[in-house]
Amino acid sequence: MSEIRKPFPFAEFEPKWQSRWDSENTFRTPNPGDVGFDATKPKYYVLDMFPYPSGTGLHVGHPEGYTATDIVGRYKRMNGFNVLHPMGYDSFGLPAEQYAIKTGQHPAITTAANIENFRRQLKSLGFGYDWSREIATTDPEYVRWTQWIFLQLYSSYFCEEMNKAKPVSELENKGWSRDQIDDVRLAYVADTPVWWSTDLGTVLANEEVEEWKSKGHVVERRPLRQWMLRITKYAQRLMDELDTLDWPEGIKLLQKNWIGRSEGGEVVFAIADKSITVFTTRPDTLFGATYMVLAPEHPLVPQITTDENVARVEAYQKDCASKSDLDRGDLNKDKSGVFTGAFATNPVNGAQIPVWIADYVMMGYGTGAIMAVPAHDERDFEFANRFNLPILQVVRPLDDSDWQGYAASGIAVNSGFLDGLPTAEAKAKIIEWLVEKEKGVRKIQFKLRDWLFSRQRYWGEPFPIVWKDGHHYALSNVNLPLLAPPLENYKPSGTPEPILSKAREWVELPDGVTRETNTMPQWAGSCWYYLRFCDPENKERFISETAERYWSSDKPGMVDLYVGGTEHAVLHLLYARFWHKVLFDLGHVSTPEPFQKLVNQGLILGEDGQKMSKSCGNAVNPDDVISEYGADSLRLYEMFMGPLEQVKPWQMKGVEGVSRFLARVWRLAITEDGKLTEKIKAADCTDKELLRVIHETIKKVGEDIEKLSFNTAISQMMICTNALTQAETVPLKEFTQFLAVLNPFAPHITEEIHERICAKFDRSPGLLSEAVWPDYDDQALIRTECELVVQVNGKLRERIWISMDADEETAKDRAFASEKVKEHADGKTLRKVIYVPGKIINLVVS
RNA sequence: GCCGGGGUGGCGGAAUUGGUAGACGCGCUUGACUUAGGAUCAAGUGAGCUCGCUUGUGCAGGUUCGAGUCCUGUCCCCGGUACCA
Numbered sequence: 001m002s003e004i005r006k007p008f009p010f011a012e013f014e015p016k017w018q019s020r021w022d023s024e025n026t027f028r029t030p031n032p033g034d035v036g037f038d039a040t041k042p043k044y045y046v047l048d049m050f051p052y053p054s055g056t057g058l059h060v061g062h063p064e065g066y067t068a069t070d071i072v073g074r075y076k077r078m079n080g081f082n083v084l085h086p087m088g089y090d091s092f093g094l095p096a097e098q099y100a101i102k103t104g105q106h107p108a109i110t111t112a113a114n115i116e117n118f119r120r121q122l123k124s125l126g127f128g129y130d131w132s133r134e135i136a137t138t139d140p141e142y143v144r145w146t147q148w149i150f151l152q153l154y155s156s157y158f159c160e161e162m163n164k165a166k167p168v169s170e171l172e173n174k175g176w177s178r179d180q181i182d183d184v185r186l187a188y189v190a191d192t193p194v195w196w197s198t199d200l201g202t203v204l205a206n207e208e209v210e211e212w213k214s215k216g217h218v219v220e221r222r223p224l225r226q227w228m229l230r231i232t233k234y235a236q237r238l239m240d241e242l243d244t245l246d247w248p249e250g251i252k253l254l255q256k257n258w259i260g261r262s263e264g265g266e267v268v269f270a271i272a273d274k275s276i277t278v279f280t281t282r283p284d285t286l287f288g289a290t291y292m293v294l295a296p297e298h299p300l301v302p303q304i305t306t307d308e309n310v311a312r313v314e315a316y317q318k319d320c321a322s323k324s325d326l327d328r329g330d331l332n333k334d335k336s337g338v339f340t341g342a343f344a345t346n347p348v349n350g351a352q353i354p355v356w357i358a359d360y361v362m363m364g365y366g367t368g369a370i371m372a373v374p375a376h377d378e379r380d381f382e383f384a385n386r387f388n389l390p391i392l393q394v395v396r397p398l399d400d401s402d403w404q405g406y407a408a409s410g411i412a413v414n415s416g417f418l419d420g421l422p423t424a425e426a427k428a429k430i431i432e433w434l435v436e437k438e439k440g441v442r443k444i445q446f447k448l449r450d451w452l453f454s455r456q457r458y459w460g461e462p463f464p465i466v467w468k469d470g471h472h473y474a475l476s477n478v479n480l481p482l483l484a485p486p487l488e489n490y491k492p493s494g495t496p497e498p499i500l501s502k503a504r505e506w507v508e509l510p511d512g513v514t515r516e517t518n519t520m521p522q523w524a525g526s527c528w529y530y531l532r533f534c535d536p537e538n539k540e541r542f543i544s545e546t547a548e549r550y551w552s553s554d555k556p557g558m559v560d561l562y563v564g565g566t567e568h569a570v571l572h573l574l575y576a577r578f579w580h581k582v583l584f585d586l587g588h589v590s591t592p593e594p595f596q597k598l599v600n601q602g603l604i605l606g607e608d609g610q611k612m613s614k615s616c617g618n619a620v621n622p623d624d625v626i627s628e629y630g631a632d633s634l635r636l637y638e639m640f641m642g643p644l645e646q647v648k649p650w651q652m653k654g655v656e657g658v659s660r661f662l663a664r665v666w667r668l669a670i671t672e673d674g675k676l677t678e679k680i681k682a683a684d685c686t687d688k689e690l691l692r693v694i695h696e697t698i699k700k701v702g703e704d705i706e707k708l709s710f711n712t713a714i715s716q717m718m719i720c721t722n723a724l725t726q727a728e729t730v731p732l733k734e735f736t737q738f739l740a741v742l743n744p745f746a747p748h749i750t751e752e753i754h755e756r757i758c759a760k761f762d763r764s765p766g767l768l769s770e771a772v773w774p775d776y777d778d779q780a781l782i783r784t785e786c787e788l789v790v791q792v793n794g795k796l797r798e799r800i801w802i803s804m805d806a807d808e809e810t811a812k813d814r815a816f817a818s819e820k821v822k823e824h825a826d827g828k829t830l831r832k833v834i835y836v837p838g839k840i841i842n843l844v845v846s
Numbered sequence: 847g848c849c850g851g852g853g854u855g856g857c858g859g860a861a862u863u864g865g866u867a868g869a870c871g872c873g874c875u876u877g878a879c880u881u882a883g884g885a886u887c888a889a890g891u892g893a894g895c896u897c898g899c900u901u902g903u904g905c906a907g908g909u910u911c912g913a914g915u916c917c918u919g920u921c922c923c924c925g926g927u928a929c930c931a
Binding site: 007248249250251253254257258260262264278279280281282293335358359360361362364365366369370371372373377378379380382445447566569603640641642643645646647648649651653654656657658660661663667711712714715716717718719722725787788789791793794795796799831832833834836839840842843844 | 847849850851852857858859860865866869870871872873885886887910911912924925926927929930931
């Protein structure tokens with residue numbers, strides 16, 4: 001391969017600066033009590049979503065967010081902040097284990113190798129991380145505290161009165177029994193229908209199901225005994241406290257929808273000697289309930305089904321179970337169902353209404369049963385029409401809409417004592433009535449389910465739990481971390497029996513005590529890593545109180561800026577908030593939220609506008625870009641592509657563009673044979689226009705970084721470079737300021753030029769990365785003259801140079817002096833003059 | 847269907863208390879330097895034509911001296927989500 005001449009020798013100086021930052025600990029961040037800690041500095045915590053160290057290494061999406069936070073971190077440092085900007089690895093989890101199975105190597109080995117590769121790649125990008133804080137979720141010392149936090153959940157319950165978690169020891173003191181306490185722990189064991197995947201060999205959380213299905217794995221419903229986390233107790237707080245966060249509205253909404261709060265009521269219907277409760281958001285339509293539907297798997301179904309209907313009901317149930325989620329595709333929306341033969345009594349009017357089962361009612365939501373009001377619910381309406389069930393109007397629309405299937409608010413009709421009431425009032429009144437008659441209650445229903453927390457896999461944190469005589473017990477802290485035993489074969493066995501159960505010696509302890517063999521999901525580690533970064537070496541606590549307080553905000557969220565992809569909207573970001581709130585309730589952290597400001601970087605597409613993937617052949621490897629154009633070019637390009645949050649396609653030509661820009665900056669200072677150009681002069685700058693551009697650049701770049709508007713900041717620096725290129729001389733002082741402004745974006749080249757300049761001009765060669773962000777001079781920004789646009793009747797006719805402080809009269813006279821203006825205005829009457837000094841004068845004539 | 851985001855040159859994108867549309871970069875054109883140019887420097891580059899004007903920010907209206915920006919209606923694209931009672 002022929003040697004390509006590089007426009008500037010990045011291959012030489014980039015590694016040089018990287019190792020210098022390393023050896024000098026340039027980006028080490030002191031904690032309170034550390035050498036070099038300065039209590040007068042404000043803190044700033046800027047965090048990336050740490051990567052899962054895959055076998056394929058970084059893709060270009062990683063450097064996008066990482067460069068953005070690096071720029072902000074470096075900028076804040078230069079502005080006098082004590083910046084915490086750490087990096088680590090989310091190294092447990094199913095993909096790591098699958099990769100290990102594929103390569104035939106133990107996941108510990110592949111994970112270590114992958115981490116090493118990620119670290120090399122991250123360092124080659126010149127990120128200013130405090131590498132002394134690097135953590136991996138698989139580190140035994142990290143596992144210790146992940147397990148410790150789990151035990152915090154295990155030994156807590158949710159106190160409804162105080163709306164917060166409290167230690168279960170309080171209940172013990174009150175004399176609660178062992179079983180009673182086990183029923184309220186935030187971490188508990190339950191038999192529930194769960195999502196099980198045979199080929200993955202584990203169960204999955206609701207939130208994860210779609211992702212794995214889309215990768216082609218088969219996931220099915222199955223009742224299993226599992227560890228759950230009682231996140232539902234936090235539903236309301238998780239919802240309400242979103243409002244205190246500076247997050248994209250879209251993400252907040254996604255979480256709100258996932259939590260899915262519905263206000264309504266529960267109504268009890270009698271069926272013969274049994275009763276069944278339904279949840280409804282429209283208790284005001286109770287008079288219109290003409291039938292009832294149970295989920296096919298509802299436990300009451302066998303008890304109420306009449307003999308002559310048993311065969312059909314059972315057939316339907318079977319049908320539903322078999323097609324439960326494979327065939328129940330998106331298109332299959334046709335209503336189906338069968339009559340059970342049973343009748344329920346409508347508590348409000350005693351009406352006998354038929355009880356059906358149908359798969360449009362889900363066992364997993366509400367009570368698994370509904371009262372059907374076909375007149376005012378689209379689904380019930382469709383079902384009633386399909387099976388010729390009565391449709392009774394009980395709401396009069398406010399407009400002239402058809403009442404049939406009208407689901408919005410209106411006025412109650414055909415509803416006895418509710419008649420004439422608007423929906424809101426009718427709801428309140430009927431609930432009052434139901435409560436009085438003990439036939440129902442007001443109820444707030446959430447869509448959010450408790451978090452299925454156990455996995456049957458090998459590559460995860462074991463539960464710090466042992467069993468004896470059917471009871472679970474927490475390991476004491478001295479026994480942490482509890483690490484998984486070495487296993488020869490950790491391939492999925494096809495049964496829900498956890499892999500760890502194969503390690504008999506590890507599982508079976510003396511006196512009939514056995515270990516819990518489930519492991520935690522990958523989310524466990526990522527739920528609290530931002531806390532560990534604050535105090536990663538601590539042996540005594542998961543984070544010291546001093547460090548925790550120091551790195552917390554006076555705002556609700558601890559981390560000042562959190563940047564990452566949108567794919568974690570309802571997974572990691574919800575789970576981490578939940579754990580944080582538990583730790584907050586228990587007094588372990590001092591803020592109610594983990595992440596104050598959240599920004600989602602947009603996906604980078606391939607050059608063809610498609611999602612990057614190996615199979616499409618449109619993937620870009622950062623290593624290749626770095627070896628061809630250098631890390632600074634890659635960083636700069638990713639920031640120049642467009643707004644951080646936007647989806648945008650990769651263009652190799654664009655990398656060349658920013659590389660050319662950096663080459664221009666290089667040539668301002670360095671000649672072809674590596675010497676300093678003669679153009680740089682130490683004398684004061686006399687070129688006012690050049691000064692103005694430079695100070696405008698200092699101002700705009702600073703403002704743009706604060707706004708995370710990196711593309712426009714780079715654009716301004718390009719303008720500045722063009723001005724410097726065209727200038728007679730390059731003023732040393734201002735050029736150094738310019739290098740400081742460019743430094744957070746392109747740290748290597750700016751350090752290199754800076755060092756060479758310092759050598760030539762006998763200046764102290766401190767690191768540019770440790771420079772102070774330059775101040776701009778307001779005076780230098782002032783323009784005395786400007787170009788004024790002259791419009792006649794709103795159309796641009798002329799531009800004139802005029803003093804900034806010219807008054808309207810002067811501007812008007814100057815405008816009318818123009819031939820072009822005369823041409824359009826002569827012979828007409830001037831009706832109005834609109835003058836915006838410095839911008840525009842519009843002459844309205846007719 | 848619902849929710850969210852977005853439609854601006856050949857391309858990525860600038861510009862919103864309403865005030866020069868297309869900054870900056872890519873690509874393209876021309877010129878200079880050169881043995882050479884996939885380097886560099888300089889100039890140009892929305893479209894149309896009668897070369898000074900007309901037109902131009904998805905589409906159709908409206909408000910205004912003036913609209914990419916505000917209002918009404920409408921179409922399209924992307925992302926999320928889907929029988930949640």
